[in-house]
Amino acid sequence: MSEVAATGISVLLVDDHPIVRQGYRRVLESQGDLHVVAEADNAADAYGAFKAHDPDVVVLDISMPGASGLEAIRNIRARSPRARILVFTMHNEAVLVKAAFSAGASGFVTKSSEPSAVVSAIRSVARGERAMSDDIAHILAEDSLSAGSALDQLGEREIEILRQFAGGATTEQIAAHLNLSVKTVQNYHYLIKTKTGARTDAQLVRLAATCGLTRI
Template sequence: MPASKTSGISILLVDDHPVVRQGYRRVLEHQGDFRVVAEADNAADAYRAFKTHTPDVVVMDISMPGASGLEAIRNIRQRSSSARVLVFSMHSEAALVKAAFGAGASGYVTKSNEPTVLIEAIRSVVRGEHAMSDDVAHALAMESLTPSGSVLDQLGEREIEILRQLAAGSTTEEIAANLNLSMKTVQNYHYLIKTKTGMRTDAQLVRLAVECGLTSL
Protein backbone atom coordinates (compact mmCIF):
# COMPACT_ATOMS: atom_id res chain seq x y z
CA MET A 1 0.00 0.00 0.00
CA PRO A 2 1.83 3.15 -1.08
CA ALA A 3 1.44 5.72 1.60
CA SER A 4 -2.03 7.18 1.62
CA LYS A 5 -1.74 7.11 5.35
CA THR A 6 1.36 6.24 7.27
CA SER A 7 2.48 2.85 6.07
CA GLY A 8 2.00 -0.16 8.33
CA ILE A 9 -0.93 -1.53 10.30
CA SER A 10 -2.33 0.56 13.14
CA ILE A 11 -3.61 -1.37 16.12
CA LEU A 12 -5.77 -0.68 19.15
CA LEU A 13 -4.98 -3.04 22.03
CA VAL A 14 -7.74 -3.84 24.51
CA ASP A 15 -6.98 -5.96 27.57
CA ASP A 16 -7.57 -5.28 31.22
CA HIS A 17 -4.07 -6.29 32.36
CA PRO A 18 -1.44 -3.60 31.87
CA VAL A 19 1.51 -5.96 31.91
CA VAL A 20 -0.17 -8.22 29.42
CA ARG A 21 -0.91 -5.26 27.18
CA GLN A 22 2.66 -4.10 27.43
CA GLY A 23 3.76 -7.57 26.47
CA TYR A 24 1.55 -7.73 23.38
CA ARG A 25 2.68 -4.28 22.40
CA ARG A 26 6.28 -5.38 22.34
CA VAL A 27 5.51 -8.61 20.55
CA LEU A 28 3.46 -6.82 17.91
CA GLU A 29 5.77 -3.87 17.43
CA HIS A 30 8.61 -6.31 16.98
CA GLN A 31 6.97 -6.79 13.60
CA GLY A 32 8.25 -3.81 11.71
CA ASP A 33 4.95 -2.82 10.15
CA PHE A 34 2.72 -2.93 13.22
CA ARG A 35 2.00 0.22 15.18
CA VAL A 36 0.05 0.10 18.43
CA VAL A 37 -1.64 3.48 18.34
CA ALA A 38 -3.69 3.14 21.52
CA GLU A 39 -4.57 0.88 24.43
CA ALA A 40 -7.67 0.42 26.55
CA ASP A 41 -8.53 -1.68 29.55
CA ASN A 42 -12.32 -1.66 29.35
CA ALA A 43 -15.16 -1.64 26.86
CA ALA A 44 -16.02 2.04 27.17
CA ASP A 45 -12.45 3.24 26.74
CA ALA A 46 -12.02 0.86 23.84
CA TYR A 47 -14.90 2.48 22.04
CA ARG A 48 -13.62 5.97 22.75
CA ALA A 49 -10.13 5.05 21.61
CA PHE A 50 -11.53 3.55 18.44
CA LYS A 51 -13.40 6.73 17.61
CA THR A 52 -10.37 8.96 18.01
CA HIS A 53 -7.79 6.69 16.37
CA THR A 54 -9.76 4.61 13.84
CA PRO A 55 -7.12 1.85 13.86
CA ASP A 56 -6.85 -0.74 11.11
CA VAL A 57 -7.57 -3.46 13.60
CA VAL A 58 -8.67 -3.82 17.22
CA VAL A 59 -7.06 -6.68 19.15
CA MET A 60 -9.32 -7.36 22.09
CA ASP A 61 -9.59 -9.64 25.08
CA ILE A 62 -13.31 -10.13 25.63
CA SER A 63 -13.16 -11.38 29.19
CA MET A 64 -13.00 -8.09 31.00
CA PRO A 65 -14.74 -6.90 34.12
CA GLY A 66 -17.79 -4.76 33.62
CA ALA A 67 -19.23 -4.36 30.18
CA SER A 68 -17.75 -7.14 28.17
CA GLY A 69 -15.83 -7.04 24.95
CA LEU A 70 -18.93 -8.23 23.11
CA GLU A 71 -20.58 -4.94 23.86
CA ALA A 72 -17.52 -3.04 22.70
CA ILE A 73 -17.40 -5.02 19.47
CA ARG A 74 -21.02 -4.24 18.79
CA ASN A 75 -20.49 -0.54 19.43
CA ILE A 76 -17.42 -0.36 17.25
CA ARG A 77 -19.00 -2.21 14.37
CA GLN A 78 -22.13 -0.13 14.62
CA ARG A 79 -20.08 2.99 14.22
CA SER A 80 -17.91 1.67 11.42
CA SER A 81 -18.94 -1.43 9.57
CA SER A 82 -15.50 -1.62 7.99
CA ALA A 83 -13.87 -1.90 11.41
CA ARG A 84 -11.87 -5.06 12.02
CA VAL A 85 -11.92 -6.59 15.47
CA LEU A 86 -9.77 -9.58 16.34
CA VAL A 87 -10.76 -11.30 19.56
CA PHE A 88 -7.86 -12.55 21.62
CA SER A 89 -9.20 -14.65 24.45
CA MET A 90 -8.24 -17.31 26.93
CA HIS A 91 -11.31 -19.37 26.12
CA SER A 92 -12.23 -21.34 23.03
CA GLU A 93 -15.73 -22.45 23.94
CA ALA A 94 -17.91 -22.64 20.87
CA ALA A 95 -20.63 -20.50 22.39
CA LEU A 96 -18.21 -17.68 23.13
CA VAL A 97 -16.73 -17.85 19.66
CA LYS A 98 -20.15 -17.73 18.08
CA ALA A 99 -21.16 -14.82 20.26
CA ALA A 100 -18.02 -12.94 19.25
CA PHE A 101 -18.53 -13.43 15.54
CA GLY A 102 -22.20 -12.68 16.02
CA ALA A 103 -21.24 -9.36 17.57
CA GLY A 104 -19.15 -8.56 14.53
CA ALA A 105 -15.67 -9.88 15.22
CA SER A 106 -13.49 -10.65 12.21
CA GLY A 107 -11.28 -13.13 13.94
CA TYR A 108 -10.77 -15.18 17.08
CA VAL A 109 -7.43 -16.39 18.42
CA THR A 110 -6.79 -17.88 21.85
CA LYS A 111 -3.88 -17.02 24.06
CA SER A 112 -2.77 -20.63 23.94
CA ASN A 113 -1.26 -19.95 20.54
CA GLU A 114 2.23 -18.87 19.59
CA PRO A 115 2.67 -15.19 18.81
CA THR A 116 3.05 -15.96 15.11
CA VAL A 117 -0.54 -17.17 15.01
CA LEU A 118 -1.77 -13.89 16.41
CA ILE A 119 0.38 -11.95 13.99
CA GLU A 120 -0.84 -13.92 11.01
CA ALA A 121 -4.44 -13.51 12.17
CA ILE A 122 -3.99 -9.76 12.37
CA ARG A 123 -2.69 -9.65 8.81
CA SER A 124 -5.62 -11.77 7.68
CA VAL A 125 -8.35 -9.64 9.19
CA VAL A 126 -6.69 -6.47 7.89
CA ARG A 127 -6.90 -8.00 4.43
CA GLY A 128 -10.62 -8.31 5.07
CA GLU A 129 -10.53 -12.04 5.65
CA HIS A 130 -11.84 -13.90 8.66
CA ALA A 131 -9.38 -15.70 10.88
CA MET A 132 -9.40 -18.13 13.74
CA SER A 133 -6.74 -20.23 15.37
CA ASP A 134 -6.73 -24.00 15.04
CA ASP A 135 -7.99 -24.66 18.54
CA VAL A 136 -10.93 -22.34 18.01
CA ALA A 137 -11.78 -23.97 14.70
CA HIS A 138 -11.51 -27.33 16.38
CA ALA A 139 -13.87 -26.33 19.17
CA LEU A 140 -16.38 -24.98 16.67
CA ALA A 141 -16.12 -28.05 14.47
CA MET A 142 -16.56 -30.47 17.35
CA GLU A 143 -19.52 -28.54 18.50
CA SER A 144 -21.24 -28.50 15.15
CA LEU A 145 -20.99 -32.30 14.95
CA THR A 146 -23.02 -32.90 18.06
CA PRO A 147 -26.68 -31.99 17.71
CA SER A 148 -26.90 -30.80 21.29
CA GLY A 149 -23.43 -29.62 22.07
CA SER A 150 -23.23 -27.20 24.92
CA VAL A 151 -26.06 -26.04 27.09
CA LEU A 152 -25.06 -22.57 26.04
CA ASP A 153 -26.23 -23.16 22.49
CA GLN A 154 -29.79 -22.65 23.51
CA LEU A 155 -28.85 -19.21 24.78
CA GLY A 156 -28.69 -16.08 22.68
CA GLU A 157 -25.83 -13.66 22.67
CA ARG A 158 -27.40 -11.36 25.21
CA GLU A 159 -28.28 -14.23 27.46
CA ILE A 160 -24.71 -15.49 27.40
CA GLU A 161 -23.36 -12.07 28.19
CA ILE A 162 -25.70 -11.65 31.11
CA LEU A 163 -24.96 -15.14 32.38
CA ARG A 164 -21.28 -14.35 32.24
CA GLN A 165 -21.67 -11.23 34.31
CA LEU A 166 -24.02 -12.91 36.76
CA ALA A 167 -21.52 -15.69 37.29
CA ALA A 168 -18.76 -13.16 37.68
CA GLY A 169 -20.62 -11.82 40.69
CA SER A 170 -22.16 -8.66 39.24
CA THR A 171 -25.44 -7.45 40.67
CA THR A 172 -28.52 -6.91 38.55
CA GLU A 173 -28.00 -3.18 38.88
CA GLU A 174 -24.38 -3.36 37.71
CA ILE A 175 -25.26 -5.51 34.73
CA ALA A 176 -28.06 -3.18 33.72
CA ALA A 177 -25.65 -0.26 33.91
CA ASN A 178 -22.95 -2.12 32.03
CA LEU A 179 -25.23 -3.06 29.18
CA ASN A 180 -27.50 -0.03 29.22
CA LEU A 181 -30.58 -2.04 29.99
CA SER A 182 -33.30 -1.63 32.53
CA MET A 183 -33.04 -3.77 35.63
CA LYS A 184 -36.32 -5.29 34.61
CA THR A 185 -34.82 -6.63 31.41
CA VAL A 186 -31.83 -8.05 33.22
CA GLN A 187 -34.17 -9.73 35.69
CA ASN A 188 -36.18 -11.17 32.86
CA TYR A 189 -33.03 -12.52 31.22
CA HIS A 190 -31.85 -13.89 34.53
CA TYR A 191 -35.08 -15.81 34.88
CA LEU A 192 -35.07 -16.88 31.25
CA ILE A 193 -31.53 -18.22 31.54
CA LYS A 194 -32.47 -20.26 34.58
CA THR A 195 -35.48 -21.81 32.91
CA LYS A 196 -33.64 -22.46 29.65
CA THR A 197 -30.70 -24.12 31.32
CA GLY A 198 -32.77 -25.88 33.95
CA MET A 199 -30.68 -24.46 36.78
CA ARG A 200 -32.68 -23.72 39.87
CA THR A 201 -30.34 -21.55 41.91
CA ASP A 202 -27.81 -18.87 41.07
CA ALA A 203 -25.14 -21.11 42.50
CA GLN A 204 -25.92 -23.75 39.89
CA LEU A 205 -25.75 -21.01 37.28
CA VAL A 206 -22.26 -20.07 38.39
CA ARG A 207 -21.12 -23.66 38.17
CA LEU A 208 -22.61 -23.97 34.72
CA ALA A 209 -20.86 -20.81 33.55
CA VAL A 210 -17.54 -22.00 34.93
CA GLU A 211 -17.94 -25.42 33.35
CA CYS A 212 -18.66 -23.86 30.00
CA GLY A 213 -15.65 -21.60 30.25
CA LEU A 214 -17.73 -18.44 30.33
CA THR A 215 -15.79 -17.36 33.37
CA SER A 216 -12.89 -18.64 35.40
CA LEU A 217 -12.75 -19.57 39.07
Protein backbone atom coordinates in the same frame (compact mmCIF):
# COMPACT_ATOMS: atom_id res chain seq x y z
CA MET B 1 -7.90 0.89 4.69
CA SER B 2 -6.22 0.43 1.34
CA GLU B 3 -3.11 2.16 2.63
CA VAL B 4 -2.40 -0.84 4.77
CA ALA B 5 0.28 -2.15 2.47
CA ALA B 6 2.02 1.19 2.38
CA THR B 7 1.92 2.25 6.02
CA GLY B 8 1.61 -1.04 7.84
CA ILE B 9 -1.24 -2.08 10.08
CA SER B 10 -2.40 0.14 12.93
CA VAL B 11 -3.64 -1.69 15.99
CA LEU B 12 -5.76 -0.75 19.00
CA LEU B 13 -4.98 -2.97 21.99
CA VAL B 14 -7.77 -3.60 24.49
CA ASP B 15 -6.87 -5.62 27.56
CA ASP B 16 -7.31 -4.87 31.21
CA HIS B 17 -3.81 -5.88 32.26
CA PRO B 18 -1.19 -3.16 31.73
CA ILE B 19 1.80 -5.44 31.57
CA VAL B 20 0.01 -7.73 29.21
CA ARG B 21 -0.71 -4.79 26.91
CA GLN B 22 2.84 -3.62 27.28
CA GLY B 23 4.08 -7.06 26.29
CA TYR B 24 1.78 -7.42 23.33
CA ARG B 25 2.80 -4.00 22.16
CA ARG B 26 6.41 -5.00 22.07
CA VAL B 27 5.74 -8.31 20.39
CA LEU B 28 3.61 -6.68 17.72
CA GLU B 29 5.89 -3.75 17.08
CA SER B 30 8.88 -6.01 16.66
CA GLN B 31 7.15 -7.24 13.53
CA GLY B 32 7.83 -4.04 11.63
CA ASP B 33 4.49 -3.74 9.88
CA LEU B 34 2.34 -3.64 13.02
CA HIS B 35 1.91 -0.40 14.95
CA VAL B 36 0.04 -0.09 18.21
CA VAL B 37 -1.55 3.33 17.94
CA ALA B 38 -3.63 3.17 21.13
CA GLU B 39 -4.53 1.06 24.14
CA ALA B 40 -7.62 0.73 26.29
CA ASP B 41 -8.13 -1.20 29.49
CA ASN B 42 -11.90 -1.47 29.47
CA ALA B 43 -14.84 -1.86 27.13
CA ALA B 44 -16.11 1.64 27.72
CA ASP B 45 -12.89 3.29 26.62
CA ALA B 46 -12.47 0.98 23.67
CA TYR B 47 -14.90 2.78 21.41
CA GLY B 48 -13.52 6.21 22.24
CA ALA B 49 -10.03 5.04 21.39
CA PHE B 50 -11.31 3.44 18.23
CA LYS B 51 -12.98 6.66 17.09
CA ALA B 52 -9.96 8.75 17.92
CA HIS B 53 -7.41 6.58 16.14
CA ASP B 54 -9.35 4.65 13.51
CA PRO B 55 -7.08 1.61 13.74
CA ASP B 56 -7.01 -1.06 11.08
CA VAL B 57 -7.48 -3.79 13.67
CA VAL B 58 -8.76 -3.90 17.23
CA VAL B 59 -7.13 -6.65 19.29
CA LEU B 60 -9.44 -7.24 22.22
CA ASP B 61 -9.60 -9.50 25.24
CA ILE B 62 -13.25 -10.20 25.98
CA SER B 63 -12.71 -11.19 29.59
CA MET B 64 -12.69 -7.76 31.14
CA PRO B 65 -14.40 -6.35 34.18
CA GLY B 66 -17.19 -3.88 33.58
CA ALA B 67 -19.18 -4.09 30.39
CA SER B 68 -18.64 -7.37 28.63
CA GLY B 69 -16.22 -7.53 25.75
CA LEU B 70 -19.05 -8.78 23.59
CA GLU B 71 -20.85 -5.53 24.17
CA ALA B 72 -17.71 -3.67 23.23
CA ILE B 73 -17.66 -5.54 19.93
CA ARG B 74 -21.28 -4.77 19.25
CA ASN B 75 -20.70 -1.19 20.28
CA ILE B 76 -17.85 -0.62 17.91
CA ARG B 77 -19.41 -2.49 15.01
CA ALA B 78 -22.75 -0.76 15.41
CA ARG B 79 -21.19 2.63 14.79
CA SER B 80 -18.32 1.59 12.55
CA PRO B 81 -19.37 -1.49 10.62
CA ARG B 82 -16.09 -1.64 8.76
CA ALA B 83 -14.13 -2.11 12.00
CA ARG B 84 -11.96 -5.24 12.14
CA ILE B 85 -11.93 -6.83 15.56
CA LEU B 86 -9.70 -9.71 16.58
CA VAL B 87 -10.70 -11.33 19.84
CA PHE B 88 -7.67 -12.49 21.76
CA THR B 89 -8.46 -14.29 24.97
CA MET B 90 -7.70 -17.28 27.13
CA HIS B 91 -11.23 -18.63 26.78
CA ASN B 92 -11.91 -21.33 24.26
CA GLU B 93 -15.54 -22.28 24.67
CA ALA B 94 -17.53 -22.75 21.49
CA VAL B 95 -20.41 -20.67 22.80
CA LEU B 96 -18.15 -17.73 23.43
CA VAL B 97 -16.51 -18.00 20.04
CA LYS B 98 -19.83 -18.06 18.29
CA ALA B 99 -21.13 -15.21 20.37
CA ALA B 100 -18.06 -13.17 19.48
CA PHE B 101 -18.40 -13.79 15.77
CA SER B 102 -22.09 -13.07 15.79
CA ALA B 103 -21.38 -9.88 17.68
CA GLY B 104 -19.22 -8.84 14.76
CA ALA B 105 -15.71 -10.06 15.48
CA SER B 106 -13.52 -10.85 12.48
CA GLY B 107 -11.23 -13.24 14.26
CA PHE B 108 -10.72 -15.25 17.43
CA VAL B 109 -7.33 -16.31 18.73
CA THR B 110 -6.55 -17.93 22.07
CA LYS B 111 -3.67 -16.88 24.24
CA SER B 112 -2.37 -20.41 23.98
CA SER B 113 -1.47 -19.69 20.38
CA GLU B 114 2.06 -19.08 19.23
CA PRO B 115 2.95 -15.42 18.76
CA SER B 116 3.39 -16.02 15.04
CA ALA B 117 -0.18 -17.26 14.81
CA VAL B 118 -1.46 -14.16 16.53
CA VAL B 119 0.52 -11.89 14.26
CA SER B 120 -0.66 -13.62 11.12
CA ALA B 121 -4.23 -13.49 12.42
CA ILE B 122 -3.90 -9.73 12.76
CA ARG B 123 -2.68 -9.48 9.17
CA SER B 124 -5.53 -11.67 7.95
CA VAL B 125 -8.11 -9.62 9.76
CA ALA B 126 -6.59 -6.42 8.41
CA ARG B 127 -7.04 -7.81 4.90
CA GLY B 128 -10.72 -8.29 5.67
CA GLU B 129 -10.48 -12.03 6.09
CA ARG B 130 -11.83 -14.13 8.90
CA ALA B 131 -9.19 -15.62 11.17
CA MET B 132 -9.07 -18.06 14.03
CA SER B 133 -6.42 -20.12 15.75
CA ASP B 134 -6.19 -23.85 15.16
CA ASP B 135 -7.61 -24.81 18.51
CA ILE B 136 -10.62 -22.59 17.96
CA ALA B 137 -11.21 -24.04 14.51
CA HIS B 138 -11.12 -27.48 16.06
CA ILE B 139 -13.58 -26.59 18.76
CA LEU B 140 -15.96 -24.94 16.32
CA ALA B 141 -15.71 -27.83 13.92
CA GLU B 142 -16.59 -30.38 16.55
CA ASP B 143 -19.31 -28.22 17.89
CA SER B 144 -20.87 -27.52 14.52
CA LEU B 145 -21.33 -31.17 13.67
CA SER B 146 -24.56 -30.92 15.59
CA ALA B 147 -25.33 -27.34 14.55
CA GLY B 148 -26.91 -24.90 16.96
CA SER B 149 -25.91 -21.30 17.48
CA ALA B 150 -25.74 -18.96 20.41
CA LEU B 151 -28.47 -17.21 22.35
CA ASP B 152 -30.49 -15.99 19.39
CA GLN B 153 -31.33 -19.59 18.58
CA LEU B 154 -33.36 -19.76 21.75
CA GLY B 155 -37.10 -19.25 21.91
CA GLU B 156 -38.94 -16.99 24.31
CA ARG B 157 -39.49 -19.66 26.92
CA GLU B 158 -35.95 -20.92 26.70
CA ILE B 159 -34.57 -17.45 27.24
CA GLU B 160 -36.80 -16.94 30.25
CA ILE B 161 -35.82 -20.24 31.79
CA LEU B 162 -32.16 -19.61 31.11
CA ARG B 163 -32.41 -16.21 32.76
CA GLN B 164 -33.97 -17.60 35.90
CA PHE B 165 -31.62 -20.53 36.00
CA ALA B 166 -28.54 -18.37 35.55
CA GLY B 167 -29.95 -16.07 38.20
CA GLY B 168 -29.66 -18.90 40.68
CA ALA B 169 -33.19 -20.31 40.75
CA THR B 170 -33.71 -24.02 41.32
CA THR B 171 -35.64 -26.16 38.88
CA GLU B 172 -38.59 -26.29 41.27
CA GLN B 173 -38.65 -22.54 41.68
CA ILE B 174 -38.63 -22.01 37.94
CA ALA B 175 -41.40 -24.55 37.46
CA ALA B 176 -43.52 -22.92 40.14
CA HIS B 177 -42.87 -19.46 38.84
CA LEU B 178 -43.76 -20.31 35.25
CA ASN B 179 -46.49 -22.81 36.09
CA LEU B 180 -44.74 -25.67 34.39
CA SER B 181 -43.98 -29.20 35.47
CA VAL B 182 -40.51 -29.86 36.81
CA LYS B 183 -40.04 -32.25 33.94
CA THR B 184 -40.66 -29.54 31.39
CA VAL B 185 -38.15 -27.25 33.02
CA GLN B 186 -35.61 -30.07 33.04
CA ASN B 187 -36.25 -30.66 29.38
CA TYR B 188 -35.74 -26.98 28.60
CA HIS B 189 -32.59 -27.01 30.63
CA TYR B 190 -31.24 -29.84 28.54
CA LEU B 191 -32.48 -28.26 25.32
CA ILE B 192 -30.81 -24.95 26.10
CA LYS B 193 -27.54 -26.67 26.80
CA THR B 194 -27.57 -28.56 23.53
CA LYS B 195 -28.65 -25.51 21.55
CA THR B 196 -25.98 -23.27 22.97
CA GLY B 197 -23.30 -25.92 22.99
CA ALA B 198 -22.71 -25.49 26.70
CA ARG B 199 -21.44 -28.69 28.26
CA THR B 200 -21.84 -27.50 31.81
CA ASP B 201 -24.24 -25.48 33.89
CA ALA B 202 -21.37 -23.16 34.68
CA GLN B 203 -20.80 -22.50 30.99
CA LEU B 204 -24.48 -21.74 30.69
CA VAL B 205 -24.30 -19.18 33.46
CA ARG B 206 -21.25 -17.61 31.88
CA LEU B 207 -22.98 -17.48 28.53
CA ALA B 208 -26.02 -15.82 30.03
CA ALA B 209 -23.78 -13.32 31.77
CA THR B 210 -21.64 -12.48 28.76
CA CYS B 211 -24.74 -12.03 26.65
CA GLY B 212 -26.19 -9.62 29.17
CA LEU B 213 -29.02 -11.94 30.12
CA THR B 214 -28.03 -11.85 33.77
CA ARG B 215 -25.83 -9.56 35.76
CA ILE B 216 -23.46 -10.89 38.37
